[in-house]
Amino acid sequence: MTYFFFIIKSALEDFRRSKMQTFLTSLGILIGVFAVVTLTAMGLGLKKYISDQFDALGTNTLFVAPGKLLESGGFGASSLLGNRFDLKDFNRLKRVRSITAITPLSSKSGTAKGSKKSEFVTMFFSSEAFFNISGFDIDKGRLFEKRDVGKRAKVVVAGPKIAEKLFGSIGEAIDKKVTIDGVTFTIVGVIKSKGGGGFGGPDYDSYFFGPYTTGFIFDPDKKFIRFAMKTDENLPIATVKEEVKSEMLKRYKEDQFSIIEPTEILSVVNGIFGILNLVLVAIASISLLVGGIGIMNIMYVTVSDKTKEVGIRRAIGARKNDILFQFIVEAVALSILGGALGLGLAYIGILIVQPYFPAYMDVTSVALALGVSTLIGVVFGVLPARKAANLEPVEAIRYE
Amino acid sequence: MIKLDKVVKSYKIDEETTFYALKESSVEIKDKEFVSIIGPSGSGKSTLMHLIGLLDKPTSGEIIVQDKKISKLNDDQISSLRNEFIGFVFQQFNLIPKLTVLENILLPAFYARKKLEYDPREKALGLIKRFGIQGKENSYPNKISGGQQQRVAILRALIMEPKMILADEPTGNLDSKTGTEIMEMLKTLNEDEKITIAIVTHEVDIAKYGKRIIHVKDGRVV
Numbered sequence: 001m002t003y004f005f006f007i008i009k010s011a012l013e014d015f016r017r018s019k020m021q022t023f024l025t026s027l028g029i030l031i032g033v034f035a036v037v038t039l040t041a042m043g044l045g046l047k048k049y050i051s052d053q054f055d056a057l058g059t060n061t062l063f064v065a066p067g068k069l070l071e072s073g074g075f076g077a078s079s080l081l082g083n084r085f086d087l088k089d090f091n092r093l094k095r096v097r098s099i100t101a102i103t104p105l106s107s108k109s110g111t112a113k114g115s116k117k118s119e120f121v122t123m124f125f126s127s128e129a130f131f132n133i134s135g136f137d138i139d140k141g142r143l144f145e146k147r148d149v150g151k152r153a154k155v156v157v158a159g160p161k162i163a164e165k166l167f168g169s170i171g172e173a174i175d176k177k178v179t180i181d182g183v184t185f186t187i188v189g190v191i192k193s194k195g196g197g198g199f200g201g202p203d204y205d206s207y208f209f210g211p212y213t214t215g216f217i218f219d220p221d222k223k224f225i226r227f228a229m230k231t232d233e234n235l236p237i238a239t240v241k242e243e244v245k246s247e248m249l250k251r252y253k254e255d256q257f258s259i260i261e262p263t264e265i266l267s268v269v270n271g272i273f274g275i276l277n278l279v280l281v282a283i284a285s286i287s288l289l290v291g292g293i294g295i296m297n298i299m300y301v302t303v304s305d306k307t308k309e310v311g312i313r314r315a316i317g318a319r320k321n322d323i324l325f326q327f328i329v330e331a332v333a334l335s336i337l338g339g340a341l342g343l344g345l346a347y348i349g350i351l352i353v354q355p356y357f358p359a360y361m362d363v364t365s366v367a368l369a370l371g372v373s374t375l376i377g378v379v380f381g382v383l384p385a386r387k388a389a390n391l392e393p394v395e396a397i398r399y400e
Numbered sequence: 401m402i403k404l405d406k407v408v409k410s411y412k413i414d415e416e417t418t419f420y421a422l423k424e425s426s427v428e429i430k431d432k433e434f435v436s437i438i439g440p441s442g443s444g445k446s447t448l449m450h451l452i453g454l455l456d457k458p459t460s461g462e463i464i465v466q467d468k469k470i471s472k473l474n475d476d477q478i479s480s481l482r483n484e485f486i487g488f489v490f491q492q493f494n495l496i497p498k499l500t501v502l503e504n505i506l507l508p509a510f511y512a513r514k515k516l517e518y519d520p521r522e523k524a525l526g527l528i529k530r531f532g533i534q535g536k537e538n539s540y541p542n543k544i545s546g547g548q549q550q551r552v553a554i555l556r557a558l559i560m561e562p563k564m565i566l567a568d569e570p571t572g573n574l575d576s577k578t579g580t581e582i583m584e585m586l587k588t589l590n591e592d593e594k595i596t597i598a599i600v601t602h603e604v605d606i607a608k609y610g611k612r613i614i615h616v617k618d619g620r621v622v
Contacts, residue, residue, distance in 0.1 A: 003510050006503075013498045312494045315455055316508040316556065317483020319476045394456040397494070 011330040014302075015337070022334065025298045028291025029338025029376060030345065033369045035284035037346035037361065042353075043280055045360035047273040051266060060233050061133060062244060063260040064093070065226040084223035089251065096247055098232045098240040103127040104224035106215050110181035112208065114166025114173070121162055123180060123208040125215025126228075131157075131191075133228050136204075141174040141189030148188075149211040156185040161205035163190045178208070183217055185210065237261060288372060291338060292380040299331050299384035310388050311396030324382075324389040331381025332374055339373025401563060401596060402452060403428045407461030409447050421447040424461070425621040427614060429564070429598055434590045436610030437600045444619040446568065449600045453566045454482050483511055487557025491569035493549040495541040495556075502528070502537040505555045512560065520559055527555045531585065547578035554585060564596040565589065571606055583609050 015022040066084055090104045103126040112121040124130070128146050131137075144155050156178065158166075163173035170190045177184050185208070194204040216222050231240040241259050248257050303310075310323055343366060350359045409422040422444045429435050429452065439445040450456040451463060454470065463470040465481060473481070487508075488494075495504045502524055509520035528534050531551050536544050541552070550570060557565050567586065571579030587609055590597045601607050615622045 006510050010498065017498060308494075309496055312496060313507070313511070314479070315453070315482060315488050315494075317479055317511045317560070319479040319511070321476075322511055392456075394450045397455065397490075 007326050007329050008333065010326070011333045014330065015333070021298070022337070025294055026291075026334050026338030026341065028294040029288065029335045029373050030291075030342040032284060032288030032291045033339045033342030033373060034346045034349070035287055036281055036372075037343060037365050037369050038349050038359070039280040039284055040277060040365045041346065041350050041359045041361045042357065043273055043277040044362060044365070045358040047270065047277075048360055049358040050269050050273075060231045060237060061262055062099075062229050062231055062237070062241065063226055063258075063262070064089075064229075064244060064248065065258050065260060066256065067258065084225060085227065086221075086223055089248075090224065090227065092247055092250070093227060093229070093244065096240075096243050098235050098243050099229045100232055101129040101133055102227055102229040103130040103133055104212050105130070105226050105228060106212060106219060106224045108181070108215065108218045110218075112162070112166060113179040115176060116166055116168050119162065119165055121180065121206065121208055123156070123210055123215070125210050125212040127212055129230075130209065130228065133230050136194070136209075137192045139190050139192040140170055141187070143189055143191075144209070144211055149213050152213040152216075153211060154183065154185045154214055155188045155210065156180075157189045157191055157209040158187050159203075159205040159207045159209075160190055160193045161203070162208065163187070165206075180208065181218070185214075237263075288376060292335070292376040295331055295334055295377065296380035296384060298334075299327065299381055300387070302330070303327065303384045303388040306388070307391060307396050307399040310391050311393055311399060314391070314393035315397055320389040323391075324385045327385030327388050328378060328381045331385065332377030335373040335377035335380075336370065339370050342373075343369050401429060401431045401466060403464040404448075404451060404458075405462045405464060407451060407458040407463065409444075409451065409456065410459045420619050422451070422458075423619045426461075427452070427621055429596060431563075432590070432594045432596055434587070434597045434609065434611045435599070435614060436607035436612070437598065437614045437616060438602065438604065438607040439616035440602055443616045445600050445602075445616040447619075448616060448621070449566060449568050449598075452598060453486055453488060454478050479511075480513055483508055484514065484560055485563050487554075487560065487562040487565045489550070489553050489557050489565060489567035489570045491572035493541070493546070493553045493573070495549055495552055497541055500538045500540060501533065501544065501552050504541065504552055505559055507556060508560045516560075524555065524559055527558060531555060545578075546574050547581060550574060550578075550582050551585070554582070554589075558589070558595075562595065564598065567597070567599040569601055570599060571601070571603070579606070 064085070085104065090102070093099065093102055106125045108123045108125070110121065110123070111118055127149055128144060131143050136143075138157075139160060141157075143157055144153070147153075148155050158173055158178075160170055163170050166178065167173040167176055173187050173190055176187050178187055179185075191204075191209075212224070229244075231237055241261065244259055248259075313323060313326075346369075347361065350361050353359050404425060404427045406424050406426055407422065408420070408424050410418050410420045413419050425448070427448070437445050437448060447456070451458055454463070454465070457470070465485065470478065482488075496507065499507065505524045505527065506520055509516065525537070528537060531554070533544075533548055533551055533555075536548060541549055544552070550573075554565070565586065570582055570586070574582060583606060586597050586599070589595045599606065599610065607613050
């Protein structure tokens with residue numbers, strides 16, 4: 001062990017004596033590791049964000065949306081297109097026995113006026129089942145209930161972010177009035193934060209949620225943009241899908257609606273991000289390769305600078321393997337130094353972007369970064385180290 | 401203890417010419433001896449010293465160390481012999497600049513494969529005290545005088561308790577007063593510790609320390 005410590009200490013002493021050269025040499029690895037870790041963190045974060053959105057819906061959830069979803073490209077676009085559903089559809093789907101809970105959904109955007117300020121907001125109108133289906137929990141106050149839906153009560157549940165914006169704090173918002181496009185609602189509760197938003201996804205924390213019956217105030221046609229439902233856990237989701245489909249086909253043509261299974265989308269998303277991550281890592285690996293070549297180059301220079309030292313060490317009894325080990329340790333120390341600095345920098349970078357982007361660093365990428373830099377040190381250090389080990393003692397010691 | 405039997409060292413310069421650094425020579429150094437190898441520069445005495453020190457291999461002939469034929473040993477075994485059997489002292493001291501005095505002295509012990517019967521650190525500190533360089537343990541070689549550096553080099557040679565110290569122009573980079581001190585130190589080691597000493601020099605005054613003098617001239621032992 002003392003032998004090992006001694007070799008490390010002696011390598012570090014070299015670095016201390018040539019800080020600039022050491023830093024520049026490890027810069028390649030630094031940039032490579034920084035790129036790999038940051039890009040993976042962003043890829044992972046994005047993937048996790050999307051997964052979380054779907055995970056919250058649970059595995060036995062289905063959506064029915066108008067139009068052909070995948071062709072028309074996303075929820076937002078499809079909800080603007082073609083026919084929208086009505087109460088008749090709602091009642092029909094309610095009769096499907098393999099569905100345990102269902103809610104219609106409609107939305108409305110407008111200006112909400114609170115006690116502190118006004119803000120442009122989105123409202124979701126649904127049945128009381130919505131919270132359960134979408135996995136929303138109450139934080140303060142209460143959710144709206146079946147009786148609120150029954151009597152078209154002008155009550156809303158607020159997202160925590162918007163509650164704080166309009167009323168100063170979450171607690172302040174409870175039982176307060178909020179006026180949205182001229183209609184006054186009472187805030188009965190605030191949900192727990194769902195996170196997210198910020199880059200295209202729905203920011204539920206800034207939404208208001210009200211009974212769908214009350215929502216008809218804004219829409220005399222009484223239309224819905226989609227239905228969300230929980231299916232019977234004991235049945236295969238495909239069976240339920242078939243039942244819903246046959247019910248919908250009674251009124252619509254096959255291309256006028258889509259039945260969406262979140263897990264289906266999730267697997268597509270996972271697939272895309274898997275490939276994306278691979279591409280990112282491949283690109284970033286090029287800089288690791290370049291960094292490795294930089295280390296190899298400087299190690300060759302070091303070997304020739306230290307020819308005399310090798311000669312001395314050999315003269316006093318160092319074996320070829322001792323010399324080999326010494327130079328490999330030095331190369332590995334260089335690349336780990338770069339790796340650690342890159343990792344540190346990536347960590348800072350991720351902390352900086354986190355408020356705007358769901359970047360997320362996991363243990364695997366840390367382990368991978370350090371593992372890869374060690375490996376680079378060994379791989380690119382071994383050739384120069386072998387050159388050093390194979391120097392003839394008598395020639396090495398004569399070298400000036 | 402070490403015997404060079406009809407040893408030749410030659411280098412092929414090109415297809416036709418061969419340079420003989422050392423023509424056929426036989427030398428024996430006996431246990432506890434103090435031998436000086438003297439000769440002008442280019443005479444082949446350095447080559448001879450590298451061969452005795454097992455740093456180099458002869459083109460032909462055999463080197464026998466304690467009844468072992470060097471040609472039968474592999475590189476690791478020869479390294480171990482250099483480590484345990486021989487202590488080197490060089491003209492340019494050859495300390496490693498980035499290591500402290502104490503670390504330089506301890507260096508051979510780090511490469512030792514056999515289990516030492518003593519604590520090398522304690523031994524090193526004892527030697528430092530005995531040979532008057534205390535207080536310099538943690539200095540780097542460039543912060544101490546030439547004479548002190550050569551002392552450190554001798555202590556490095558002593559740390560493994562070798563049978564033989566091989567010194568190549570040990571006073572070559574020192575003033576005559578310091579040179580005398582170093583030679584006295586080697587003499588003491590030979591007389592008190594019974595360590596075999598072989599020095600290579602071109603100075604007659606230095607060579608006189610040897611109880612036996614081997615002359616080398618034109619690549620030949622005379």
